[in-house]
Amino acid sequence: MSALTPWDPFRELDELQNRLATMFGRIPQRQCARTGNEAMTTADWAPMADISEDENAFLLKLDLPEVPKDAVRVSAENGVLTISGERKLEKEEQGKKFHRIERAYGRFVRSFVLPDNVDPTKVTASMKDGVLEVRLVKAEQAKPKQIEISVN
Numbered sequence: 001m002s003a004l005t006p007w008d009p010f011r012e013l014d015e016l017q018n019r020l021a022t023m024f025g026r027i028p029q030r031q032c033a034r035t036g037n038e039a040m041t042t043a044d045w046a047p048m049a050d051i052s053e054d055e056n057a058f059l060l061k062l063d064l065p066e067v068p069k070d071a072v073r074v075s076a077e078n079g080v081l082t083i084s085g086e087r088k089l090e091k092e093e094q095g096k097k098f099h100r101i102e103r104a105y106g107r108f109v110r111s112f113v114l115p116d117n118v119d120p121t122k123v124t125a126s127m128k129d130g131v132l133e134v135r136l137v138k139a140e141q142a143k144p145k146q147i148e149i150s151v152n
Contacts, residue, residue, distance in 0.1 A: 044106025
């Protein structure tokens with residue numbers, strides 16, 4: 001399946017660079033920039049995704065802990081699935097002081113090129129226990145038809 005992001009030997013280096021940037025208080029860079037399969041966008045963080053496939057559909061799972069359902073947008077247009085939203089930073093309360101903040105907060109955007117065999121009108125999304133599941137139903141393929149040869 002060509003629409004999935006191919007293995008990139010430099011991805012692990014990118015991830016290491018992003019972890020180091022996070023440790024030193026900088027905003028990590030967007031991953032997968034070299035592949036061209038994700039749109040380059042300005043975002044504060046990028047949630048991790050898993051993509052699987054069975055004979056009927058593709059299933060994309062995105063980890064979005066503590067992101068409310070109404071703060072997430074999913075769209076499928078022009079052959080691209082885009083998921084965006086925001087996880088707000090917890091406000092300091094009187095008497096409560098943060099000593100370390102390691103989790104990412106702010107806006108996020110992830111975009112994926114849709115495979116040619118996905119029916120964009122049948123994309124569904126649900127959220128449970130901090131995991132967004134987007135189901136991408138495959139389009140009906142034209143079935144081969146047996147043609148009987150008649151004798152004249």
